Amino acid sequence: MIVSGVAAEVVLQYMDTYSRLRFSACNPGFRQLEKSYPLHIKILSLQNKGFKIDGTIYRLGIYRVYKARTQIPYMEIDYNREGSVQYDTNCKIFDRYGINEPKKIYTGSLETDLRKLEKANKTLEKLRKVVKGNAALIKKKGELTKKIRIINEKVAISKSKFEEFILLKISGKKHNEQLMVKYTKPIQEAFKDLMDRIFGGRGHQIHVEHLEVLGGFENPLKTVKMQVEHLDVEYFAKMRDVEDFFSTESLPLETATCYLYGYKDHKILGNAKLLILEVAVVDSLSAFDIRKFSNHRLLFKCKDCYRSAYVVALVFRKMTQAAKRRYTFEVSTENGEWNDMVREFADEETNKNFFENFAFPVTFTIKTKAGADLKFSADQKDDSIIVIDLELIP
Known part of the structure; x- marks a missing residue:
């Protein structure tokens, strides 16, 4: 359909910003x-x-899809099932707008975590040798066990293989869409x-x-x-x-x-x-x-x-x-x-x-x-x- 310049100006004048840009x-x-x-x-x-x-809201972030491994597949599978991991380079944009808060991904030091893991395992092993324990000892064992589990998950996810994409999210009261391209730039x-x-x-x-x-x-x-x-x-x-x-x-x-x-x-x-x-x-x-x-x-x-x-x-x-x-x-x-x-x-x-x-x-x-x-x-x-x-x- 061909419209005159006057008609186009009228149409654009009454078109909302989202529809016009879309x-x-x-x-x-x-x-x-x-x-x-x-x-x-x-x-x-x-x-x-x-x-x-x-x-x-127009926002760019990274979309990470994990390649599940046979030995410990649960984390990668869970991440992918929940829509993969979506995050910004520093997560500020998601925090600011408060919509679809991203799953926090692990980006820490693998060497540091391995040292923490070794130390926690040694401490837990010493506590297990204590025959008679009290409430405080039992609580400490539980805390160490939880800490070791979390570190193990961090170490595992840091070794996982994945693909990254650039994700554009466009969201508002009446619309929500995603555009995704390979991370090439x-x-x-x-x-x-x-x-x-x-x-x-x-x-x-x-x-x-x-x-x-x-x-x-x-x-x-x-x-x-x-x-x-x-x-x-x-x-x-x-x-x-x-x-x-x-x-x-x-x-x-x-x-x-x-x-x-x-x-x-x-x-x-x-x-x-x-x-x-x-x-x-x-x-x-x-x-x-x-x-x-x-x-x-x-x-x-x-x-x-x-x-x-x-x-x-x-x-x-x-x-x-x-x-x-x-x-x-x-x-x-x-x-x-x-x-x-x-x-x-x-x-x-x-x-x-x-x-x-x-x-x-x-x-x-x-x-x-x-x-x-x-x-x-x-x-x-x-x-x-x-x-x-x-x-x-x-």
Whole structure:
């Protein structure tokens, strides 16, 4: 069936992302057409050897099929019966997405295990020579017997012969499929090919509403560009693997989210209209340096950390420059931290009126040493979180 350009654009506009990419993978003619129109993704999560697009998980791993041996065939047969052994190079991708947790395979040192086995056998032999035993001795014999059995299984499986395949799993709420090829190239190259097949060769930048970059992701492509609204960078993610997705024409991010202690000044984060910082424990002024943040609008999520918001707020109050800045804090209702912040920032009369006539929301303005007005607002977001807003107005 031949469709006009207008009809194709309408079809692609109303086709969900999974179906669009699925048809593109199966039909070379449709793939060329599909890649010539903009791709819009609501949520894209990038991880080591895998990614998640609008609820559909694409992940690469290794599929190991054992060749059963006649002398001790039970482990290999059991593995194969259960769908063989599926694993990633470091299993992180399976742990992160939490679907079809792989059977943990043995990758330890055979020499180390053989030494442990010899030592355990000698100890057990000595214990067996004891004629009269007590409960503790019986328990120790049982523990050693179990340990020897486990080591024997490890040694046996490490000597087993097997074939390895590269496995692509595509799974979502309504679909679950597997594609498998012989392991003929490193999995890093296979991941690059997968990324290129889906994201590469497009005539337009990919539009992503929310981009999440998880620890362990390494960008194998340097040519794919994205237009992103919201960016979430996990603690161990590296910005050098993120920045390649952004062109110089990309608009500033609406929001950028990262961890306070993992933050490193970067133009992509610094140009965000709102920088959201997940805060661990900040217990002293020296632990926080406001100068590394160029953003005028920051949100500190401190709901699990007592006094962290209070310490950061003190730095804010001591600023000597009357630059327009706005900080928002999300703090727990349980630890009374918001109380401390009200007492610190309000003058004596405001404090008295506030605590005598307590009610949310509350707003007051005070003068600062920087010659600016400080607007303080507090309101209850829900039963567990109070939002405190500090705005410095020159």
